[in-house]
Amino acid sequence: MPASTANPPRIAVLADSDTRWKWGALTATRIAPSMEAGSGNGAHVAPVLDGFLLRGRATPTPRQLAEVGVHADSLSEVTAPEFLRVMQRTPYDVLVLALVGGGVQAVLHGLKRIWEGRTERPVVVTGYVGVVYEKLADGLLLRHGADLVLANSRQDAERFRAVYEGVGADATSVTEVALPFLGGAPYTGGHDPRTVVFAAQPSVPDNRRDRTYLLDRLVRHARLHPEREVLLKLRSKPGEHTTHIEELPYQKLVQKLDPPPNFRLAYGNMGEVLDRTDLMVTVSSTAALESLHRRIPTVVLTDLGVREALGNHHFVGSGCLASWDQLDAGHRPAPDEEWVARQGVAAGGPEAGSYATAFDAARQRIVRLLGSPGGLPPLTPYYTPATAPGYLPGILARHHLGPDGSPLPGAPAADREPGPVRQIVRRAARGAYRHGVQRVAPVIRRMGEL
Incomplete structure (x- = not known):
């Protein structure tokens, strides 16, 4: 076990999109069991990080992976049955499931089956990549069964425990941490030129009218302030997908406008922006x-209303809500310090030193679990064929798994590496799917509204 050897802890991360890979890989490095090097000089041994990308519509491209900027000792693309085969034969200390809820649930049931009768197994960790503003109960119950369900803030930890306890599920897995990618130098004043950044989202808002409105207001702001640099920060380029499908990419919408020279599109790491x-x-x-x-x-826009469908209701009480009219007139909101602290955001506030220790509890819990006498108990998800017979089988089937977590007939084999032709066909099919979502589907939808 890692606590008793000088070998580096070995961690596996399974992710299904670029944003979840970023969250999973960074989380893995922060929660890795702390170990001293064998030389006795007190130096820490860095973990070995093996990355696995779940094959699907949002599998990140090489460009997206490079933009995340997280190094892995190995990185491969797998299906759920292929990944389970790897976990059956390769020892790990920690496994981070950075997946959408249904993916987490499917893998948990698959792991439960392959680890049946085993006490030595990895500690299984999962959580959320960001703000949790929708499908709280659904997403949480699909993640139940992991040894640690990470909550990115004190507020989330309280909500998560309330959901689990409310359905009679074990809530001890909920562990408070923080978002693993917070950091960077505190803001100290203006840049030259002064820079305004609009952080776009793939699925919010989800219609042409609202997205065109936001883009138009951003361009108008650039025209009103020619001395400023106005950036539209985008998550992906056309043809790429992230966590959510983007049918109306801003790159396409901006082609119909005539933005001024001080307006431009921006990609790359958010921290650098x-x-x-x-x-x-x-x-x-x-x-x-x-x-x-x-x-x-920081401003959270109210132009389209403060609504659950937009997710900006999460920021009620933050002091950051404002409209473009207010911004154009020079308004700058002041964040509420108590609200900010409850979100796990601590720099410069009343809990300024807390972020440095935000992952200590998770790390200590992992060390205790790995050192448990008799090993770790079996995984016990809340959903079972008995508690959710009309829901669980469909979730498992989407990942080529049967009701008992075993691979369905015809599931991809883990021991057969796809040949060059199969890899080319796979890339072409994925590209065709993305083209259909972003080009063909909107046209068909408009034709249906005639």
């Missing part, structure tokens, strides 16, 4: 929390 940001504007992106952590002036 924030290095030169003087005002962060968004509807409900997690980028708002990254910005608040660095004490950059």
